[in-house]
Amino acid sequence: MTKGTRQDKAAMRQAEHIEAHRTEPEEAFSDPVLRCDSCTRLVKATQLRKVGACPLCGNKRMRNVTVFDDAERKQLLSWDMRSFVAEFEPQPDE
Ligand SMILES: [Zn+2]
Secondary structure, three states: OOOOHHHHHHHHHHHHHHHHHHHOOOOOOOOOEEEEOOOOOEEEHHHHHHHOOOOOOOOOOEEEOOOOOHHHHHHHHHOOOHHHHHOOOOOOOO
């Protein structure tokens, strides 16, 4: 019996798709830069994904950047994260 095979395949493909989507590693952080929980240095999210840990101290615990000092601001700008930096700056009223 081959009747229903196409539907079965389609259903299977859909289930696979859903499963693949479900098992996709969830992005814990959406920011382009994070702060290492151990050495408190700023770490690029792309770098973190590549290395799997802080490239400076090897620590794996990261937290969101909530504040940064002037030196770190310059570092962020040198990483071309102007829009990220802008999120922390007061928006001028129109
Ligand atoms: Zn570190």
